Amino acid sequence: MSGTIDRVAGAPDAVDGAAPSAPAISCVGLRKAFDGVPAVAGVDVDAPDGALTAVLGPSGCGKTTLLRLLAGFERPDAGTVRVAGRVVADDRTFVGPDRRRIGMVFQDYALFPHLDVAANVAYGLGRRPDRDRVAGLLDLVGLGDVAARRPHELSGGQQQRVALARALAPRPDVVLLDEPFSNLDASLRGRLRRDMRAVLLAAGASAVLVTHDQDEALSLADHVVLMRSGTVEQVGSPDAIYRRPATRWAAEFVGTVDVLPGVAEAGRIETPLGTVPDPGVHRGAVDVALRPEDVALTVDDEHGDAHPVVVVAREYYGRDQLVTVELPDGRRVRHRGPGHPTWAPGDRGHVRVTGPVAVVGIGMRSPR
Amino acid sequence: MTTRALIAGRGGHGPPRPLLLVATLVGAAVALPAIYLLVVVAGDLDGAADALWRERTARLLGQSALLAGAVAASAAALAVPLAWITVCSDLPGRRAWAFLVTLPLVVPSYVGAYVLVATLGPRGLVHEVLAAPLGIERLPSIYGFVGAWLVLTLVTYPLVLIPARAALRRADPSQLEAARGLGAGPWRIARTVVLPQISPAVAAGSLIAALYALSDFGAVSILRFDSFTRVIHQSYRASFDRTGPAVLAAVLILLMVVLVALEARVRRRGGHHRTGPGAGRPPAPVPLGRWRIPALLLCGTLVTVALVLPVGVLAVWALHGTETLPWDELRAATGNSLLTAGLAAVIAVAVTAPAAWLGARHRRRRVVRAVEAAHHGGYALPHIVVALALVYFGVRVVPWAYQTLGMAIFALVLLYVPLALGVLRSTVLQIPPSLEEAARGLGRSRMAVARTVLLPLARPGVLAGLALVFLTAIKELPAMVLLAPTEFDTLATVLWQQTNLSVFERAAVPALVLLAISAPPLALLMGRER
Numbered sequence: 001m002s003g004t005i006d007r008v009a010g011a012p013d014a015v016d017g018a019a020p021s022a023p024a025i026s027c028v029g030l031r032k033a034f035d036g037v038p039a040v041a042g043v044d045v046d047a048p049d050g051a052l053t054a055v056l057g058p059s060g061c062g063k064t065t066l067l068r069l070l071a072g073f074e075r076p077d078a079g080t081v082r083v084a085g086r087v088v089a090d091d092r093t094f095v096g097p098d099r100r101r102i103g104m105v106f107q108d109y110a111l112f113p114h115l116d117v118a119a120n121v122a123y124g125l126g127r128r129p130d131r132d133r134v135a136g137l138l139d140l141v142g143l144g145d146v147a148a149r150r151p152h153e154l155s156g157g158q159q160q161r162v163a164l165a166r167a168l169a170p171r172p173d174v175v176l177l178d179e180p181f182s183n184l185d186a187s188l189r190g191r192l193r194r195d196m197r198a199v200l201l202a203a204g205a206s207a208v209l210v211t212h213d214q215d216e217a218l219s220l221a222d223h224v225v226l227m228r229s230g231t232v233e234q235v236g237s238p239d240a241i242y243r244r245p246a247t248r249w250a251a252e253f254v255g256t257v258d259v260l261p262g263v264a265e266a267g268r269i270e271t272p273l274g275t276v277p278d279p280g281v282h283r284g285a286v287d288v289a290l291r292p293e294d295v296a297l298t299v300d301d302e303h304g305d306a307h308p309v310v311v312v313a314r315e316y317y318g319r320d321q322l323v324t325v326e327l328p329d330g331r332r333v334r335h336r337g338p339g340h341p342t343w344a345p346g347d348r349g350h351v352r353v354t355g356p357v358a359v360v361g362i363g364m365r366s367p368r
Numbered sequence: 369m370t371t372r373a374l375i376a377g378r379g380g381h382g383p384p385r386p387l388l389l390v391a392t393l394v395g396a397a398v399a400l401p402a403i404y405l406l407v408v409v410a411g412d413l414d415g416a417a418d419a420l421w422r423e424r425t426a427r428l429l430g431q432s433a434l435l436a437g438a439v440a441a442s443a444a445a446l447a448v449p450l451a452w453i454t455v456c457s458d459l460p461g462r463r464a465w466a467f468l469v470t471l472p473l474v475v476p477s478y479v480g481a482y483v484l485v486a487t488l489g490p491r492g493l494v495h496e497v498l499a500a501p502l503g504i505e506r507l508p509s510i511y512g513f514v515g516a517w518l519v520l521t522l523v524t525y526p527l528v529l530i531p532a533r534a535a536l537r538r539a540d541p542s543q544l545e546a547a548r549g550l551g552a553g554p555w556r557i558a559r560t561v562v563l564p565q566i567s568p569a570v571a572a573g574s575l576i577a578a579l580y581a582l583s584d585f586g587a588v589s590i591l592r593f594d595s596f597t598r599v600i601h602q603s604y605r606a607s608f609d610r611t612g613p614a615v616l617a618a619v620l621i622l623l624m625v626v627l628v629a630l631e632a633r634v635r636r637r638g639g640h641h642r643t644g645p646g647a648g649r650p651p652a653p654v655p656l657g658r659w660r661i662p663a664l665l666l667c668g669t670l671v672t673v674a675l676v677l678p679v680g681v682l683a684v685w686a687l688h689g690t691e692t693l694p695w696d697e698l699r700a701a702t703g704n705s706l707l708t709a710g711l712a713a714v715i716a717v718a719v720t721a722p723a724a725w726l727g728a729r730h731r732r733r734r735v736v737r738a739v740e741a742a743h744h745g746g747y748a749l750p751h752i753v754v755a756l757a758l759v760y761f762g763v764r765v766v767p768w769a770y771q772t773l774g775m776a777i778f779a780l781v782l783l784y785v786p787l788a789l790g791v792l793r794s795t796v797l798q799i800p801p802s803l804e805e806a807a808r809g810l811g812r813s814r815m816a817v818a819r820t821v822l823l824p825l826a827r828p829g830v831l832a833g834l835a836l837v838f839l840t841a842i843k844e845l846p847a848m849v850l851l852a853p854t855e856f857d858t859l860a861t862v863l864w865q866q867t868n869l870s871v872f873e874r875a876a877v878p879a880l881v882l883l884a885i886s887a888p889p890l891a892l893l894m895g896r897e898r
Contacts (some may be wrong), residue, residue: 106805123807
């Protein structure tokens with residue numbers, strides 16, 4: 001296998017596709033059904049070159065199928081997949097997983113149990129693997145001292161790093177990661193995420209990560225693709241996904257949110273919690289999504305613009321607390337704030353919107 | 369359920385064509401004997417109708433059903449108490465007993481029949497040593513139903529014992545405790561809790577014992593009991609009429625298919641008896657009290673009758689005739705047995721590998737399931753039937769292959785493909801599919817993945833499959849009787865011929881060699897499974 005021959009295999013259309021701006025992965029109209037049940041139902045998505053893209057969604061939303069379509073383990077029913085500008089699957093073409101120049105890190109890592117760590121990493125390098133390359137990769141993932149061990153002698157975190165090094169070894173155009181942290185202790189995940197991010201950056205690899213964990217997607221990725229029932233719900237930076245959810249479902253899946261009815265007029269939205277700036281240009285009835293951390297809860301009405309509430313529930317997390325309050329009309333909203341002061345059900349206080357809201361549903365669209 | 373689990377087993381883009389082709393060809397070959405029998409029957413429908421509506425057919429059906437039913441019932445009657453004693457009671461040395469009482473499974477039925485005839489038959493040990501000196505001319509006959517029933521029970525009860533023990537060990541002990549807490553006495557607990565827990569396993573095991581009895585050729589032919597297999601062989605030998613034996617064979621297949629379907633159904637229904645996630649906490653052994661002596665007697669008698677006595681009788685007869693034995697013939701027969709079984713094992717495992725892989729990886733494909741069913745169909749075909757069909761096929765369609773070693777090996781391969789398939793598929797199932805995908809994703813072709821990932825990981829399973837087929841095929845009697853080239857004798861055929869001639873001293877050594885070759889490794893394989 002010659003890692004230096006980049007992006008030449010394939011049809012002539014690979015040439016114009018291989019322009020520097022070509023996304024690492026691009027799919028158009030991708031569909032795949034199993035026994036008539038659609039798993040991926042028309043997905044258009046690009047993974048930018050050199051970036052980490054997270055595909056985020058609940059179990060069963062089709063994200064793993066999408067990943068397997070990208071890797072070539074499934075053949076799409078319809079649609080086109082391009083890797084670094086080269087068509088690897090469409091109506092006429094199907095490039096097998098062994099010729100896609102894609103590295104994959106499996107959920108169970110899929111390390112070869114009969115090979116030691118170095119041989120696992122060298123597996124994709126052909127019959128005469130470059131030993132320096134293997135040693136370099138093992139150093140990169142911090143496992144130089146366990147090269148001669150078998151996978152079962154390693155901890156879960158070490159196995160994951162071997163899987164990453166193995167996937168990176170043949171210098172793939174993209175690395176795909178299928179829930180790589182789901183088999184690890186919660187306490188380990190934070191560090192391993194940072195490590196993985198650093199390794200991918202050092203290797204200069206583009207990556208697509210599939211996860212159901214919103215913290216993972218938001219903290220790790222440059223670019224988030226939110227999936228629901230086989231389709232793409234929203235695409236954007238982590239910040240955009242969290243701050244400007246496109247739909248009520250997106251707002252509720254990523255983080256906690258309360259949705260209030262409002263009426264938009266001239267750049268302002270009238271809500272039960274007062275008037276807030278319109279993030280877009282709307283007119284008429286809209287649904288407004290409010291993050292609990294953007295709702296301030298105080299004992300007194302300090303600024304004269306707060307609304308009286310009664311505390312009905314409190315969930316305490318130590319570093320913060322989530323307090324549910326009820327407005328005089330019976331409507332409930334939540335506030336997230338520091339773990340003190342201690343609120344208790346029955347306490348009286350005042351709430352005020354302090355941050356931006358998102359519009360997640362539109363009753364009547366502005367004529368413009 | 370995770371997304372991953374949902375995906376697994378759905379198969380990717382179609383199974384590879386060459387593999388599917390090989391698997392289909394092998395499946396077709398396994399189905400060939402049954403299909404060819406139908407062709408023979410269809411070619412002479414009038415003759416077939418005559419042969420079918422004869423009084424003999426009804427009598428045969430009755431006799432065979434009686435034998436199969438009696439064997440199943442007595443095997444279960446032996447196995448259930450044995451299973452309980454060796455799993456739940458405080459019998460001294462119950463592990464060792466469990467192993468010993470399972471061992472008769474490795475004794476071929478015709479060796480059991482030989483031992484019976486060589487002990488109690490005319491010119492048998494008892495006659496020679498006791499009766500003749502006392503002037504008793506004739507002993508009560510052991511030929512016919514009673515002999516066949518006895519021998520087949522003693523070699524098949526382990527088929528019920530093994531699943532019954534497994535069911536008892538899987539059973540949830542907290543159900544027993546709950547019943548006891550609700551005031552049930554030991555008999556009521558046995559009837560209302562223990563029996564329901566193990567009855568699916570016992571029923572499935574009994575059906576397998578019945579299948580064994582129905583398809584057995586060696587014991588019934590030596591003990592001259594007219595069940596289907598013996599009469600099929602006799603009428604084939606007696607005349608040039610193909611239709612008669614073919615019709616009988618078809619009826620037998622039908623009977624087998626019904627039992628196989630029944631067994632699959634019983635097995636599917638079983639195993640739902642554990643309600644909670646209760647950990648596998650072993651229950652405290654039940655004290656046997658005054659039942660200890662009878663329990664020990666039961667185990668001891670069985671081991672004596674089914675193991676010690678046969679080996680003893682064989683040894684006596686073997687020593688009896690050492691001077692006059694044709695050693696060259698024995699050496700040749702041993703070589704032939706090793707050769708045929710070895711070739712059959714290698715070929716059966718090799719040609720089954722594609723179907724095993726497809727069955728494990730592309731389960732949901734309809735074509736794969738059909739191919740698998742064809743491979744498994746071999747279980748419903750008695751060996752004598754497969755052999756007979758291949759004789760007809762050989763004579764009429766491929767005369768150049770008839771009575772060649774190749775044809776005999778072909779028959780052995782067909783007969784043992786289902787066995788190889790079972791072992792190989794469970795081996796592939798233990799290898800996560802993601803390993804193959806990872807290897808493919810790292811740029812290796814399917815062939816390279818098979819060589820560098822699948823084969824090294826499947827090696828123990830492949831070796832077990834080879835061993836199992838070899839050790840079972842070396843005992844094969846009916847296929848060798850009908851299909852081996854003239855003058856080509858194996859240990860099994862020598863044993864069978866000499867026993868039928870009541871030349872017990874010449875049958876004893878082949879039997880001992882056969883047991884020595886096949887019993888210890890089979891026992892080891894059995895021991896490892898449990």
